[in-house]
Amino acid sequence: MSLHVITGAGGTGSPTALLLAEAGENVRLISRRGSGPQHPLIERVAADASDADRLTALTRGQQA
Numbered sequence: 001m002s003l004h005v006i007t008g009a010g011g012t013g014s015p016t017a018l019l020l021a022e023a024g025e026n027v028r029l030i031s032r033r034g035s036g037p038q039h040p041l042i043e044r045v046a047a048d049a050s051d052a053d054r055l056t057a058l059t060r061g062q063q064a
Contacts, residue, residue, distance in 0.1 A: 003028055005059050007049045009036035017042050030058055 004020050006013045009031035017027045021041040029036040034046030047054045 002026070003062055005030065005062050007031070007055070009033075009044075028058065030055070 003026045004017075005028045006017050007030045009017075009029055013029060013031070014036050017029045018037045018039060020027050021037075021039040024041070026041050026043070027039075028043045028045060030045045030047050030049065032046065032048055034044045036042060036044045038044075045058060047058060049055055
């Protein structure tokens, strides 16, 4: 099973993460405050998407 990485928990990121999780997919949702929908398959991570090193570490090994 793959891991989907989504940056931003706003009007697009949160619903997308929830749809993927409800379909049985693992999701890492990255937002400044670590917010987003609560679901067992959603890993919420607090990080700033403008921090290239942190974002690289959180997405390493994943495919777009």
